[in-house]
Structure formats: structure tokens, C-alpha cells
Amino acid sequence: MLGCRMFHVYGSVFFVTVLSKLFLSGACSDQVPLVMWSSEGHPLPRHAPPLAGHTVSGSQLLSYVTAALNSAPRNVLLFLQDKLSMDDFTVFGGVFGNKQDSAFPNLESALQSSTFPLVLPALSWPDSSALPGMLQEQLGTSPLYLDPETLAQLRLNATGVALLVFRLPYSTEADMSPRAVLSGNDEVVGQVLNIMKSQGIPYTAFYTAVRPSRVITEVSLDRHPVGRSLLQAPSNEPYPPVEFKRGENTCILLWAENLTVSHFREQWRRHELGPQTFGSSATVSLTGSSCNRTHSRLVLNYENILGFRSFRLIFAMSQRYYPVSARNWFTLDQVELEYDGQKATFNGSRNIYAPSEYSYRCESVTSFRDALLAARSPNDNASQWRLSFEEFQIQGFNVTGTEFSYASDCASFFTPGIWMGLVTSLLMLLVFTYGLHMIMQLRTMDRFDDPKGPAIAVPQNE
Incomplete structure (x- = not known):
């Protein structure tokens, strides 16, 4: 090595x-x-x-x-x-x-x-x-x-x-x-x-x-007993999530591989908020955040982002009971940007949801490509902004300790790959069934000509 x-x-x-x-x-x-x-x-x-x-x-x-x-x-x-x-x-x-x-x-x-x-x-x-x-x-x-x-x-x-x-x-x-x-x-x-x-x-x-492109996890023998043990995949999170507490209890958790905001001013300019949000060098402030039994609001405060002195990224969530499913669900209602007295609002309540005791996770949450976030109105300042959250995970209710609950993933069960496999398998099954049916319809001849017997005489007209 x-x-x-x-x-x-x-x-x-x-x-x-x-x-x-x-x-x-x-x-x-x-x-x-x-x-x-x-x-x-x-x-x-x-x-x-x-x-x-x-x-x-x-x-x-x-x-x-x-x-x-x-x-x-x-x-x-x-x-x-x-x-x-x-x-x-x-x-x-x-x-x-x-x-x-x-x-x-x-x-x-x-x-x-x-x-x-x-x-x-x-x-x-x-x-x-x-x-x-x-x-x-x-x-x-x-x-x-x-x-x-x-x-x-x-x-x-x-x-x-x-x-x-x-x-x-x-x-x-x-x-x-x-x-x-x-x-x-x-x-x-x-x-x-x-x-x-x-x-x-x-x-x-x-x-x-x-x-790193290759991560080698070193296991210390001093911390682990010698003997048989089950293999366990290491955590993919290089840093802990953002944690907002109410008193001594954690009520909101947020983690992402990166949070990217882009602003159009003659040309698109992009800024990555991940280094300022996560890790030991994070400078983000959670001033203005709040949480209760029905609403949670996580406010990330930054300075000097894309030329704006004050910049806030706000996640507004709510929890309500749905009689059809007989359980509580939480939704990410809005993602707001507040910058130097202006505001841009993106709605996400119809797409981003999970059971209230779960966290929500998605590989990519964006406002411009396969968008899960939509501008609140065409005339809103949101048209000047693009949001992109990679490996995004959030939980605003029923947080236990400092770790996420079971994640409800945004990926649907029947992905394009699964549909392709199902359709291909169905076509092969039909071909196999048709071939088996044709084989079962074959019948052997019940009479055969005797090659040693007299030849068949075919009269010919002169």
C-alpha cells in the first residue's frame, strides 16, 4: 500500500x-x-x-x-x-x-x-x-x-x-x-x-x-473482540448530519452529499453549500429554526453567497393525519431562498413525503431536471434560481437520538430496469409456451409403407 x-x-x-x-x-x-x-x-x-x-x-x-x-x-x-x-x-x-x-x-x-x-x-x-x-x-x-x-x-x-x-x-x-x-x-x-x-x-x-475513489476501512483489533462476527457495510456518510435541537432533544436532521444553488445574472453562477454546511469546518448557523408536533422549519444561514451578503436556505415541513392510510405523514412543503430582502419559493409537498416516523431520502432533488421542486408561481424569483441536492436525506419529526430513522426512498419500486426485465421475461415465457404447445401437438403416423412388400402399381394411360 x-x-x-x-x-x-x-x-x-x-x-x-x-x-x-x-x-x-x-x-x-x-x-x-x-x-x-x-x-x-x-x-x-x-x-x-x-x-x-x-x-x-x-x-x-x-x-x-x-x-x-x-x-x-x-x-x-x-x-x-x-x-x-x-x-x-x-x-x-x-x-x-x-x-x-x-x-x-x-x-x-x-x-x-x-x-x-x-x-x-x-x-x-x-x-x-x-x-x-x-x-x-x-x-x-x-x-x-x-x-x-x-x-x-x-x-x-x-x-x-x-x-x-x-x-x-x-x-x-x-x-x-x-x-x-x-x-x-x-x-x-x-x-x-x-x-x-x-x-x-x-x-x-x-x-x-x-x-476518495477508494476507501479502505481499517479495523482496530483493540476495539473489537476476536472471534466470529457478521460483516457490516461501513457508513457512507463522511460527516454527521446537520442537527437542530429543541432543548436537549433533537427534532430535525438534514444530510446531503452536497447542496448546490445556482443563480442567473447574465449567466448561470453556481455555489456549493456543502463545505459550509457539513463537517468540522461548517460555518452555517441555524438561527430561526423551529419545530413542534405539526410543523418544522430548518433555517440555514450563510454569508456572502453568490454576491449576496445574507443568504438563507429554509426547509418548511408539516405533519398531518390521513384517514385513508390511518397514519401520520410528513411532507416537505416548501424550500425557500431569502437573499438580501428578496425571496424565491419552491413547492415540494406533492412529491416529497414519508411516514412521520420515517426519514425521507432521495438520490437527487432538483428544481430543473426531473424536478421534485417546482417554482411557486411563474412570476416568482424562483425562475432565477436552480437547486440541486445530492444524496439528500431529511427528517423533521419523531427523531430518536442523533441518527435518522428508517428511510423512505423516493425511487419507485418498478424502475425502468425492472420493467425491462419483466417485459423481457414475459416475452420469453410466451415464446416458450408457444414452442411447448407446438411440440405437444405433434402426432406420429399410425401406418407406414412396407418397403419389402409389393410396389404400388400406378396405371398409366397409353
């Missing part, structure tokens, strides 16, 4: 050559790598690496970021990949400087031309998600989520301050290998760096991920 230690990569040594030498007898779990470099001629400050096997925490990352931005350019490029592990560099990188075999030629070239770039192989997984918010706080500006085409149309100030975020996918689909995905992401990195170079804009760049 790859050892967890931090190291510096100097301009004369290829990035992957150094990575190939970092094999120790250790194991990394719940960690992502982070690469930081600057444009040519703008060196980063030197840092003493921590001890081998040490995992870089959020506070240490903040010290690295602060030191870098005090001396390096403040035009920051953040390449945020969905998933990434150090194994991706060692498996798909060019071994011993062989760039022809590498999936990261542009990244390696950027590190080679930079002075004192920094690579952190073992960064705490939840802390990596807080990097966008950390950079936003240090720079004092909101992030811009762009692609290379949009960046080419912008005109940046060489001495100005900007936070440009580029989302990079990591697909595991059968028709696209991880190497092909990583190679495509590296091409995006190369395009962005070439645009910055052509415009003469110095920059400081970060390359990291939201979560």
Missing part, C-alpha cells in the same frame, strides 16, 4: 517519479491527495513535511493555504474532482517519468515548471471538502464555477483576486475506464493553464477531490 506522508516535488524531478518511490508498509483510509502549485516565476513558500504516516488536518491545510496566498498570486484555480486517491496517480501516472504512459501529462508539466510545488498525499477526507470555503474566506470573494470555454471569454486582472472553480468528474461506468476519465480531466487542466498563460495571468492552483 502507498504510505501516507507529505513531500515536496522540485522542478527537476518528475511528479510521478517521486510518487513511485513512496511505497511503505502502511494503509491510508478516508484520505484524498492535494496538489498545489503556482505559475512559473512565482514560487510557493517552503514547508517542512510532517512525519511519515501523518494525515494532514484542516487546521494544517489552512496554514499551508494562508502562507501560499500571502506570497503567491491571488488568482486561484481550484480543480475539484469528484473522487481521487493517491492510487490513481501511482497506477495511471507515467512510471519513472514516462509521460507517454501517463494520464496526467499536463499536471506533471505544470509541477515541473513550478518552483516548490506541494503535494499532500494524505489529506483528511472531510477537510478536503472545506477547501472551497477556506479559499473563499482567505480571498474575500465568491467562487466562480467555470469551464475552459467560459474562462476564455473572461478578462482577468493580473493583480486582482479571483476564485475560479472547475469541477472534474470521476466516472466508473463500464463504457469509460478510470484512465480515460482522468486523462480527460487532465486535458481540462491543460486547457485552463494554457488560457491563463496566453492572457499573462499569474495564478495559484489546487488539485484535489471531494472524496
Whole structure:
């Protein structure tokens, strides 16, 4: 396994050559790598690496970021990949400087031309998600989520301050290998760096991920008894849910892989609220939240979101008794946005519901594609906003402890895949039944001609 230690990569040594030498007898779990470099001629400050096997925490990352931005350019490029592990560099990188075999030629070239770039192989997984918010706080500006085409149309100030975020996918689909995905992401990195170079804009760049592509859970024998035990899947939640308490009792829970809001002002601008909402670096405030036996209201308060000083994301839920089912159900009635005195409202009561003693979970809750959230009225400000909640789960009533109750999933039982399987099975059953029926209708002949007997005489007319 790859050892967890931090190291510096100097301009004369290829990035992957150094990575190939970092094999120790250790194991990394719940960690992502982070690469930081600057444009040519703008060196980063030197840092003493921590001890081998040490995992870089959020506070240490903040010290690295602060030191870098005090001396390096403040035009920051953040390449945020969905998933990434150090194994991706060692498996798909060019071994011993062989760039022809590498999936990261542009990244390696950027590190080679930079002075004192920094690579952190073992960064705490939840802390990596807080990097966008950390950079936003240090720079004092909101992030811009762009692609290379949009960046080419912008005109940046060489001495100005900007936070440009580029989302990079990591697909595991059968028709696209991880190497092909990583190679495509590296091409995006190369395009962005070439645009910055052509415009003469110095920059400081970060390359990291939201979560690891391979998670290895280490089990301590000191905490678990030796003997037979049932296998149990580890939890997929990298951080605890948002928890609102009334007194000493928890009454509202909210968790999501990410909460994304997009606002249209000449063009769509997107902001991810996940790093500010969840994890150890969360800055969200729950002021204004409330709950009782029939209504719950979770208010998430933010600052400086997409250029708005005050920004609130509100989830309004209610619980009522339905005689038809003879039980209580809770619904997510509305999702509201309040920003600098304005409001945008989305309705969701007809689509988002669950038994009152359950939680509600959905892989994707959006207001624009397969929408579960609908604008309250065509003239409402909601037309200027888009909401997207990934791996969304919420519970507003009958919360026990600090964990969600059994989840009522939004996915219907008869999915398209199930329908395809049922129809295909039915067609095969019909073909089999028809063939069996035809076989059962076959009858053997009850008389046969005797080949040794006299031939049949057929009279012919002369």
C-alpha cells in the first residue's frame, strides 16, 4: 500500500517519479491527495513535511493555504474532482517519468515548471471538502464555477483576486475506464493553464477531490473482540448530519452529499453549500429554526453567497393525519431562498413525503431536471434560481437520538430496469409456451409403407 506522508516535488524531478518511490508498509483510509502549485516565476513558500504516516488536518491545510496566498498570486484555480486517491496517480501516472504512459501529462508539466510545488498525499477526507470555503474566506470573494470555454471569454486582472472553480468528474461506468476519465480531466487542466498563460495571468492552483475513489476501512483489533462476527457495510456518510435541537432533544436532521444553488445574472453562477454546511469546518448557523408536533422549519444561514451578503436556505415541513392510510405523514412543503430582502419559493409537498416516523431520502432533488421542486408561481424569483441536492436525506419529526430513522426512498419500486426485465421475461415465457404447445401437438403416423412388400402399381394411360 502507498504510505501516507507529505513531500515536496522540485522542478527537476518528475511528479510521478517521486510518487513511485513512496511505497511503505502502511494503509491510508478516508484520505484524498492535494496538489498545489503556482505559475512559473512565482514560487510557493517552503514547508517542512510532517512525519511519515501523518494525515494532514484542516487546521494544517489552512496554514499551508494562508502562507501560499500571502506570497503567491491571488488568482486561484481550484480543480475539484469528484473522487481521487493517491492510487490513481501511482497506477495511471507515467512510471519513472514516462509521460507517454501517463494520464496526467499536463499536471506533471505544470509541477515541473513550478518552483516548490506541494503535494499532500494524505489529506483528511472531510477537510478536503472545506477547501472551497477556506479559499473563499482567505480571498474575500465568491467562487466562480467555470469551464475552459467560459474562462476564455473572461478578462482577468493580473493583480486582482479571483476564485475560479472547475469541477472534474470521476466516472466508473463500464463504457469509460478510470484512465480515460482522468486523462480527460487532465486535458481540462491543460486547457485552463494554457488560457491563463496566453492572457499573462499569474495564478495559484489546487488539485484535489471531494472524496476518495477508494476507501479502505481499517479495523482496530483493540476495539473489537476476536472471534466470529457478521460483516457490516461501513457508513457512507463522511460527516454527521446537520442537527437542530429543541432543548436537549433533537427534532430535525438534514444530510446531503452536497447542496448546490445556482443563480442567473447574465449567466448561470453556481455555489456549493456543502463545505459550509457539513463537517468540522461548517460555518452555517441555524438561527430561526423551529419545530413542534405539526410543523418544522430548518433555517440555514450563510454569508456572502453568490454576491449576496445574507443568504438563507429554509426547509418548511408539516405533519398531518390521513384517514385513508390511518397514519401520520410528513411532507416537505416548501424550500425557500431569502437573499438580501428578496425571496424565491419552491413547492415540494406533492412529491416529497414519508411516514412521520420515517426519514425521507432521495438520490437527487432538483428544481430543473426531473424536478421534485417546482417554482411557486411563474412570476416568482424562483425562475432565477436552480437547486440541486445530492444524496439528500431529511427528517423533521419523531427523531430518536442523533441518527435518522428508517428511510423512505423516493425511487419507485418498478424502475425502468425492472420493467425491462419483466417485459423481457414475459416475452420469453410466451415464446416458450408457444414452442411447448407446438411440440405437444405433434402426432406420429399410425401406418407406414412396407418397403419389402409389393410396389404400388400406378396405371398409366397409353
